[in-house]
Amino acid sequence: MPSLTSNFGTLDWLIVAVYMAATVGVGLYMNRYIRDMGDYIVAGRSLKSRLAVATMIGSELGLVTVMYSAQKGFTGGFAAFHIAVIAGVVTFIVGMTGFIVVPLRRLGVMTIPEFYEKRFSRGVRVFGGLLLAFAGILNMGLFLKAGALFVTGLTGLTDPNSVAVVMTVMLALVIAYTIMGGMVSVVITDYIQFVVLSFGLILTCGMAVYALGWTTIVETVASVHGEPGFNPLLEGSGFGPSYIMWMIFTAGLVSCAVWQTSVMRACAAESVAVVRRLYRWSSIGFLIRFMIPQFLGICALTYFFNMPEFRGFFFDETGSPTADPTMTLQAMPLFLSQVLPTGIIGLVGAGLLAAFMSTHDSYLLCWASVLTHDVVAPATNERLTTRWQLTLSRVFISVIGLFLLVWGLWYDLGQDLWDYMAVSGAIYFTGAFTLLLAGLYWKRASTVGAYLALIAGIGAVAGLGPVNKTLGLGMYRSDEIGLAVTALALVLMFVGSLVFPDRLDRGDQASWAERAQQEGWDGQADKADKADQADRADRPDRLDRKGEA
Amino acid sequence: MEFWSTLWAVVFVLCLLLFAGVAVYVSVGAIGDIRALFRKMGKRDGDAKADPQG
Numbered sequence: 001m002p003s004l005t006s007n008f009g010t011l012d013w014l015i016v017a018v019y020m021a022a023t024v025g026v027g028l029y030m031n032r033y034i035r036d037m038g039d040y041i042v043a044g045r046s047l048k049s050r051l052a053v054a055t056m057i058g059s060e061l062g063l064v065t066v067m068y069s070a071q072k073g074f075t076g077g078f079a080a081f082h083i084a085v086i087a088g089v090v091t092f093i094v095g096m097t098g099f100i101v102v103p104l105r106r107l108g109v110m111t112i113p114e115f116y117e118k119r120f121s122r123g124v125r126v127f128g129g130l131l132l133a134f135a136g137i138l139n140m141g142l143f144l145k146a147g148a149l150f151v152t153g154l155t156g157l158t159d160p161n162s163v164a165v166v167m168t169v170m171l172a173l174v175i176a177y178t179i180m181g182g183m184v185s186v187v188i189t190d191y192i193q194f195v196v197l198s199f200g201l202i203l204t205c206g207m208a209v210y211a212l213g214w215t216t217i218v219e220t221v222a223s224v225h226g227e228p229g230f231n232p233l234l235e236g237s238g239f240g241p242s243y244i245m246w247m248i249f250t251a252g253l254v255s256c257a258v259w260q261t262s263v264m265r266a267c268a269a270e271s272v273a274v275v276r277r278l279y280r281w282s283s284i285g286f287l288i289r290f291m292i293p294q295f296l297g298i299c300a301l302t303y304f305f306n307m308p309e310f311r312g313f314f315f316d317e318t319g320s321p322t323a324d325p326t327m328t329l330q331a332m333p334l335f336l337s338q339v340l341p342t343g344i345i346g347l348v349g350a351g352l353l354a355a356f357m358s359t360h361d362s363y364l365l366c367w368a369s370v371l372t373h374d375v376v377a378p379a380t381n382e383r384l385t386t387r388w389q390l391t392l393s394r395v396f397i398s399v400i401g402l403f404l405l406v407w408g409l410w411y412d413l414g415q416d417l418w419d420y421m422a423v424s425g426a427i428y429f430t431g432a433f434t435l436l437l438a439g440l441y442w443k444r445a446s447t448v449g450a451y452l453a454l455i456a457g458i459g460a461v462a463g464l465g466p467v468n469k470t471l472g473l474g475m476y477r478s479d480e481i482g483l484a485v486t487a488l489a490l491v492l493m494f495v496g497s498l499v500f501p502d503r504l505d506r507g508d509q510a511s512w513a514e515r516a517q518q519e520g521w522d523g524q525a526d527k528a529d530k531a532d533q534a535d536r537a538d539r540p541d542r543l544d545r546k547g548e549a
Numbered sequence: 550m551e552f553w554s555t556l557w558a559v560v561f562v563l564c565l566l567l568f569a570g571v572a573v574y575v576s577v578g579a580i581g582d583i584r585a586l587f588r589k590m591g592k593r594d595g596d597a598k599a600d601p602q603g
Contacts, residue, residue, distance in 0.1 A: 050575050051582030078557040191579055198572035218554055230553035288568040
C-alpha cells in the first residue's frame, strides 16, 4: 500500500466519535417501542412515504455500496455509469407498475419466504428461507473487509491490529442497537445517515471536480481506458451486452424488488400507495448510490494516474488499472484522504462509517429475521412464542456477526467486490425471482416447480472467483453464468409446474387466488387497501391521486 | 467517444441536481413522518397499558 499522509486529524476523529455515539444512542433508545415481531421486523407497518424513502436510500447507500461502486468506476471508467442508470430506471418502472412489490404488500407478508408458504408450501418456505439466509450472509461476508480498507485508506491507519479493533468495535455497536431496537432503530439511524451522506457526497463531488478539473478527468479516463471507458456496449471495458443484461436483472430488478432488505421496506410501508411512491422517489437514490461513488472512483483514477510516484501501485506497465482488487478498492478512500480538508473529511468519514453500520444493522436484522421467522418458526409448527422469536433473532444476529469477522479475514476476493456481491446474491435471487414472478403472475406455478427453481439457483455459485477456477469454468464470466442460471430456473419452474402440478391447480380444486380468499389472506389486502384510502384522503395533491387511481 | 462523454456529463449533472432536490424534500418531510411514527407507536402502547387483556 502506498504511504500517503492523510488529512484526517484529531478534529475528524472527534466528529466520528460524537456522530457514532449519537447514532448508537438513538438506536438503543428505540427499544422502548418494540412489542412484537411485527414491530421488530417491519416497524409495525407504520412508515409514511418520506421516511420510507429516507430509510430505503439510507440503507441502500451503504459504505460497501460506495466502495464497490468506486471500484467499478476505477476499473470501468464512465462506462460504469450504465449500472447506475439501469438501477434508477428499473426502480422507477417498479414504482409505476407495482411489479412484484405491490402484490407482496397486499398479501401482508413480512418476508419473501413467508410468501413461498402462502403460495406454495411450508417446505418451500423453509428451504427458500435457508437459501436466502445462506446467500445473504455470504453476500455480506466481505462487508467488514471493505470497511477495514476504507478506514485504512481514509484515516491513514496502517497498523492491521488497530484497524481490526476499530472494525470489531463498530460491529459490536451495530449488533447492540440492532438487537435492542429492531426495525424502529434501523429506520431512525437510516434517516440520520441519509441526511449526512446525501449532502456530504454531493459536496465531495463538487470538491473533487474543483480539485482535478472536469477536462482532466475525461482526458485521463480516455487515456487509461480508451473508448471502452465511455461506451458500455464495448467488451473492452469489462462490460458489453451480456453484462448490461445481467445488470438490468441484478442492479435493476433484483436490488429493488427481489432483494429481501429492499422488499422489507415495501412490506413495512403503511399502504400500497406508499409502496408505489416509495419506489418512484427512491429511484433517484438507487441511481445516485451507484453514480456518485463511481464518479469518485473515476476521480481516484485521475488523481493517481497523474501522480507518477504512486502510479505503480494502481496501474501496470501498460497503464491499465492493476488486477489487484484490494488496491482498486482502496483507491477511492486514499483519494478522499488527500482531497478533502480536515473537518469535511471527518463529517464524510463519519457519514460513511455510519452508513457502514446502517447497512450492517439492516442486513443483520434481515437475515436473522428470515432464519427465525421462515426457518425455525415454521419448522416448529409456529409454536415459538413472540418472546422466543425475539430472543432467537438476537442470538442469530450475534452468530452472524461472528461469522462476518471470520469470513472477512479468511476469504480471498479475487474479483471486483461488486461482482462477488452480485454472484453470491444470485444463489438466492435467481430462484427467488422465478418464484415471485411465477407465483404472483402464473396460477399454474407449482410446488415442485418452485423447488426445482430454487435448486437451480444454487448453480450461480459457479460465478464466484475461487469456485469458477476450481470447476474449470474460467471461459465463462460471472454475468454469463448468472444469466444462464436464471434462464435455467425459469425453464425448470415452467416444466416442473406443468409436469407436476399442485393438486389445488386441478380443475376441481381452488386456484391459489381462491385459496387466498378462503384462508383470509384478503384480510391483509383489505388492511393495505384501507390504509391506502386513508393515505389518499390525507394527500390533497390531485396529481398524486390521479397517479394512484 | 465524444457522444458518450457528453452523454455521461449531462446525465451526471442532471442526476446530481435532481438528487439534491430530493434530499432536501425528504430530509425535511421525514421529520414529520418520524413524529407521526412515534405518536402512533406511543398511542398504541398507551392503549395496550390501559387494556392489558387486549
